Amino acid sequence: MAEHRRWLLVSLFLTKVLLLEASKILTIATMGGSHCRLMKHVSQILQDHGHNVTNLLHENVPFQDFKKEKTSYEVITWRPPEDQEKEFHSRVYLLVEELFNERFNHHTLVKMYKYFVDVCSHLLSRKDIMGSLRKKNFDLLFLDAAEPCVFLIAEKLEKQFVAFLPMQFSFMDFGLPSPLSYVPVYGSRLTDQMDFWGRVKNFLMFFDFSMKQRRILSHYDATIQEHFAEGSRPVLSDLLLKAELWFVNSDFAFEFARPLLPNTVYVGGLMDKPTRPIPQDLEDFISKFGDSGFVLVALGSLVTLHQTKELIKEMNSAFARLPQGVLWTVKEDHWPKDVRLAPNVKIMDWVPQNDLLAHPSIRLFVTHGGMNSIMEAIQQGVPIVGIPFCADQPENMIRIEVKKIGVSVQLETIKAETFALTLKEVIEDKRYKTAAMTARAIRRSHPLTPSQRLVGWIDHILQTGGGTHLKPHGFQQPWHVQYLLDVLLFLLGLTLATLWLLKKVLGLLLRTLCVARKEKKA
Incomplete structure (x- = not known):
């Protein structure tokens, strides 16, 4: 009997595995x-x-700098x-230039999303795709939630999704x-310790x-009206609440604790x-600086393309004052001809960033503050000097400073x-390295890796038919109910009615007492 039960459990397990493989x-x-x-x-x-995965890829996106x-x-x-496509590209190049000149103000952000709306409308109109x-x-859609169009695609396909x-x-x-x-609210530049x-x-x-x-999401209203029939037009903000799961590209070692x-x-x-071992030419360059080690400078693909001559000149001069070697991602054809490269600096179109961050001789990482770069630095326990340019980068660097x-x-x-003084301070002050190693310990001490958490929760959703059991009923409540405004109004009304009734009763009692006194005097 026990043997039969064991085989039954094995059969059920294999059935589940086979079903998951077919997802x-x-x-x-x-x-x-x-x-x-x-x-x-x-x-x-x-x-x-x-799983049987299909990736929908927008081909030839501007600044999509990776090899096929x-x-x-x-x-x-x-x-x-x-x-x-040419019109889309010219628009986005102008917007990126404006982004770097005006430092990501809300006006530029709105124009960026107008561009995304037009691309979204084109995609939804592609009957072939x-x-x-x-x-x-x-069985399931996995969406990058940075651009709201993905939620409209999911709604159009009428499929469950995780974000x-x-x-x-x-x-x-x-x-x-x-x-x-x-x-802290996004853009506030505040920490979790507010006065x-x-x-x-x-x-x-x-x-x-x-x-x-609301203003950004409202730009998608015309697209929704065009591509969804009347009576079945979704509200974009409501679609966010339909996600079975939300995966967040962050970690307890970095993010402020919150509900x-x-x-x-x-x-x-x-x-x-x-x-992996780094290429020999990089190893040879690093070894020249002995115990001083090296600094890695990687400001992201967008920034690398738009570093100004003035910025390159000032950074190059600062690096020349360091005893460390400097590996710097700058495309050679973007290097100003009248700026002489510092003798301790090596510029490259591309570097094996993760492998260099794991190198025992690294002393500092100079980054734009993108989330992926920060996660890699924390994983290896490397102190950071951030030069945030736009988007979430300034907010990311606030957390790095607080930690x-x-x-x-x-x-x-x-x-x-x-x-140069800032770079030397972070390299020489051991408190930064200690804090980086503490964050590394937190980051590495999870019982499961990020990939294991991802696939484990995806499997859970597929096995249980969705994530309804993980979402609060509050998602289905009107905002005035969710925030108890109806209860507050009821209690306020009840209090006012009680006070009014009390006033009337006291008034009646006082009048009765006054009449009684007058009768006694008479």
């Missing part, structure tokens, strides 16, 4: 650059775990017609409890951020991979002498 998952990231790189990595993780390579999962590519996706009858947030929580409201007394005026600022910033978010819901999972560090892992330098203030 068809569509991964979508409509933005380029690091978003596509990360989604490619997620696609491979899920494929290696036994063979994959074991299916890739469906799409691109607009040539004339429309949408029809092909519908025929595949996917992946490649940046901080505060960038998007998807229903998490966010007490304003210690959860009175900090809480005032955070409270006011909440309303400002909410209005800006989470059961359907919210940290998976920061998905790009982690085993380190004492490094310091942030404003782009406008970079001068050779002061920048």
Whole structure:
């Protein structure tokens, strides 16, 4: 009997495994650059775990700086017609230039999303692409939530989906409890330890951020009206709450502690991979500096393309004052001809960043503060000097400073002498290295790796038919019910009615007493 039961359990287990292997998952990231790189990595993780993965890829996206390579999962590519693609590209190049000149103000951000809306509208109108996706009858969609179009695609395909947030929580409201007394609003530049005026600022910033978010989402209204029939048009903000799970590209070693819901999972560090020996030419360069070690400078693909002559000149001069060697990602054809390269600096189009961060001779990482770069630095326990340019980068660097892992330098203030002093301070002050190693210990001490957490929760959703049991009923309540405004109004009304009744009763008693006194006197 026991043997029969054992075989029955084994059979059930194998059946589940076979069913999971047959699960068809569509991964979508409509933005380029690091978003596509990360989604490619997620696609491979899920494929290696036994799922049948298809990746929808916007081909030839501007600044999509990675090589085409063979994959074991299916890739469906799409691109607009040539004339429309040229128009899209010219728009985005102008916006990126404006982004770097005006430092990511809200006006530029709105224009960026208008561009994404137009690309989204084109994709939804592609009957060949949408029809092909519908025929595949996917079991689950995995969406990069940085651009709202992915939620409209999921709604159009009428499939369950999980969402992946490649940046901080505060960038998007998807229903998490966010007490304003210690959860900073996106753009506030505050920490979780706010004084009175900090809480005032955070409270006011909440309303400002909410209005800006509504304005951005409202740009998709025309696209929704065009591509969804009347009576079935979704509200974009409501679609965020439909996600079965939210995966967040962050970690307890980096993020401020805050309330989470059961359907919210940290998976920061998905790009982690085993380190490999670095190329011999880099090893030879590093060895020249002996115990002084080296500094790695990698400011991201976008920034690398738009480093100004003045910035390169000041940074190069600062690096020349260091005893360390410096490996710096600068494309050779972008290097100003009248600027002489410092003797301790080696410039390269591309560097094996993760392998260099794991090198025993590294002393400092100079970065733009992108989430993936920060996760790699924390994984290896490397102190950071950040030069944030845009998006979530300034907010990321605030957390790095609070954790004492490094310091942030404003782009406008970079001068050779002061920048060199900042670099030396972080290299020589052992407190930064100690804090980086503490964050490394937190990061590495999880019982499961980011990839294991990702596939484990995906399997859970597939096995249970969704994540309804992980989401609070509050997602289905109107806002006035969720925030107990109806209860407060009822209690206020009851209190006022009681006071009014009490006043009437007291008035009646006083009049009765007055009449009684008059009768006695008479």
